[in-house]
Amino acid sequence: MNPDFDALIIGGGPAGASAAAILAEFGHRVLVIEREKFPRYHIGESLIPFTYQPLERLGLIPRMKTSCFQKKYSVLFVQPDGRASQPFYFFNRYDRETVAQTWQVLRSEFDQMLLDHARAKGAEVLEETVVKELLRDGGRVTVVGAQLKSGEVVELLAPITLDCTG
Ligand SMILES: Cc1cc2nc3c(=O)[nH]c(=O)nc-3n(C[C@H](O)[C@H](O)[C@H](O)COP(=O)(O)OP(=O)(O)OC[C@H]3O[C@@H](n4cnc5c(N)ncnc54)[C@H](O)[C@@H]3O)c2cc1C
Incomplete structure (x- = not known):
């Protein structure tokens, strides 16, 4: 099966948004999957x-x-x-x-700024989408199972998955 993206990033906090921005800057197709709708409260200001x-x-x-x-x-x-x-x-x-x-x-504003920056660099962001399952081929994650806001469960393929869930 062809991959949907070059990299899937689980979590749109500072780690996920920064990784997404840099990967997108290099021309990679990146999808950030974030369970919350930003701006959202977060500790660590x-x-x-x-x-x-x-x-x-x-x-x-x-x-x-x-x-x-x-x-x-x-x-x-x-x-x-x-x-x-x-x-x-x-x-x-x-x-x-x-x-x-x-x-x-203010983390809600700071994290929003970072995520918007990743978008501006070309990363796609799916908010209100929860990663529920990681399917492995050997030791490597190849498919990510995620539940969309609508309740629909989708399977996403990429050669690289980054766990940035904090
Ligand atoms: C009590 C406390 C106080 C702190 N104080 C400070 C401080 O003063 N200064 C400081 O620099 N740091 C502080 N920190 C640390 C700071 O909060 C973290 O270092 C920072 O948030 C890590 O960023 P991150 O992107 O790795 O994770 P996070 O910011 O936690 O982002 C992870 C994201 O992943 C999403 N996510 C999680 N699971 C899923 C899933 N299954 N599917 C989709 N999305 C998912 C979450 O919704 C979240 O948006 C503090 C931490 C704690 C607990």
Whole structure:
């Protein structure tokens, strides 16, 4: 059987959307299968230094810099009894203009931006579709069974499947 896509990506969070954008940029036919409808709530909003480089690779730094996301320059740890550590300023150790820059994001908006970026690069995205089954040939996943929003179950074929379900 002919494959439907070059790669299937299960999960449209940051990992899946980033992989989809890069693969599509190289001209591969990519399908992201995401069970939720974006924008959706997700925990994990406090980005850390060195997130800069993957965002740069994706070409999203200009968009991050002009976004409404809160810029984040340091961390400070608060103990259960309320005592706070000294703040740790990232730029004391890392390059102020690049990797020391990071952001506090709203994951619903941040993840939407990444998924839309993957679409803009040419990836297809199926939202509200849940992967239910992985069929293997030897050790390799060759067919992905997914349930569409309508309830219909479809089988998708690709030589590569990435599990980006978090
Ligand atoms: C309590 C907590 C606090 C955290 N705080 C931070 C923080 O402050 N800063 C930080 O950087 N990170 C934080 N993290 C980690 C951060 O949330 C993850 O690193 C990040 O979300 C991983 O991205 P991902 O794309 O791999 O997975 P996810 O963002 O989880 O995306 C996976 C996607 O796959 C979809 N999916 C799952 N199963 C299926 C299926 N069967 N079919 C189709 N789609 C499916 C989901 O709907 C989801 O959209 C925190 C995590 C937790 C649990």
